[in-house]
Amino acid sequence: MARVEYEDVWKQFASQGAPAVRGLSLDIADGELLVLLGPSGCGKTTALRMLAGLEEPDRGDIRIAGTSVVGREPKDRDVALVFQSYALYPHLSARENIRYPLKLRKMSRAEQDKRVDHVADMLGIARLLPRRPSQLSGGEQQRVALARAIVREPRVFLMDEPLSNLDAKLRVHTRTELKTLQRELGTTMVFVTHDQAEAMSLANRIAILSAGELQQIGTPDEVYDHPANLFVAEFIGSPPMNLLEVTRDGDTLVAADGWRLPAPLTRERPAGELMVGLRPEAIAIKSEGHAAEVVAVEPLGSEVIVDVRIAGKALKVRAAPSVRPQPGSTVHLAVEPGGVRLFDRSTGSALH
């Protein structure tokens, strides 16, 4: 168990033009589950690999439990990594795979077996132990990989998209299990994913990366409710935040087609070119309000996503399952001031 710190970490690969990681600073608390989230190529895996010692940063420092690990061999870092491909040793049985990290320790074979059995029981894979990886399904391989990481009792767990090769149902199930497991073990975990729903459901905090740079770090609620910039606003949430270009007119904001929106209270006085962000649930379909044309209706069971258009701009509105306007009909939209987010269009940053 340990605190993990990144301090102004840079990494450039010779084969690429732009740095993979630019000035990343993170402070991950002991026992925290931090998710590194971003699209592919955003540097999240590189950041994780630098913590594991599989890549070395060009600049900056990485510390585990207060001690710098830069320049240390992976074997000396006491971190366990679960790969996206699981990286199980194909020529060893599941039992030998799980035992492998224990083999170098001063520990009797009986004790090693005891620990392997304990972890296998915990993950419900005891009956799979004699099999080779090729005889296991994807979900079973994933568990063996997890067991191999857990059995070591490392200071930090590193997860490189470990759920992305599972089918959708198993993925959601394993997600819950993993979160429970991490809480019970109390071990710091850094989890890399490109799936924002996975990130939201797992994380204590989410760090969102784009083009090698940290965009925002915060709890799932923080990044959802108060995205730091347009990138985060668009990346987090499904469907994503609706974005509209607006101009300021006194206390109101005017969008295309003359839709007047209440301006949120901001410390900085908004000026220049502005962008408004509206979560689909921040827009309500009411009997009165701005008129919009219904383009499509997507019933999702527990809710309905209504696609509307205002002056050629598509918006998504989240509504109760009973709301079923006809495509082509006109609905009226209303927005509460608390649901409006304001961004500077030129810099992309949120205005608070």
Next chain:
Amino acid sequence: MTAAARAISGTGPSRRPRARPLEWLLVHLAFVAVSAFFLAPFLWLFGAAFDENATAYIHWPSAPTFNNFIRIFTEHDFGVALGNSVFVSVATMLLVVVTVSLAGYSLSRIELRRKDWITYGILLLQTMPLSATMVPIYGLARQLGLRNSYLGLILIHATIELPFLVWLMKGFFDSVPRQLEEASWLDGRTKLRALIEIVLPLARPGLGIAAGLSFLSAWAEVLMVIILVDQQSMKTVPLAFYEAMRNQGGYTEVQYGVIAAMAILYLMPVMAVFIGARRLMVRGLMSSTRGL
């Protein structure tokens, strides 16, 4: 249902139309001819080895005898030659396996500038005919005191096969996912240990080929032995052959029975290696054609 009935109704497993008799006969005659062509030398070997008056033609000995086998050990020091050949070939094999493991791994994994050039350069070395470099090799061996020495033979035999086998092993290492090694490092292994515990077992078919081919090549190599060895105590089996022909009154009065007996003993270790490693080698050769 009989096979014929099945063939007619077309429901059975063998739907291939039956060959016509003439076709059958021609195909089998061709097989017999080809087999005879390849088996004839072996037939001669076994005939001649047990015949004290063997000739260059195939004929069954009138009075089969082991005298030829006894003579090669008593008159021709074949025991020494056989021992030298076994020692040199096994040592070459070990040296090659260790070297191509490390070199192939390095070429596969280490990021180098101009790595392509190095890789192709190694393959280019393999295309050089040995006879072209024979003279400088002789000179070098003389200066370094490697003539009439095991070390000299082992080094040169290993070098002959190295370029190709390094290239081959690179292909095998390329097919072992890098993440397996990384997982091993994180599980507490040094790079060398991860190579030995994880990568090499997965590249085993490649090692099988490297071991088999280097042994066979060292076992069969003649040219370099003739150049580097002139002491009786250092000669290997190919040189023993050469001398058996040369020393017995020139090339006209060859003692075929002696040569045939030597040949049979010479073939046996090769057969043993092949039978022992055939599965591994076949698997390796098949995956190497896929992997490269």
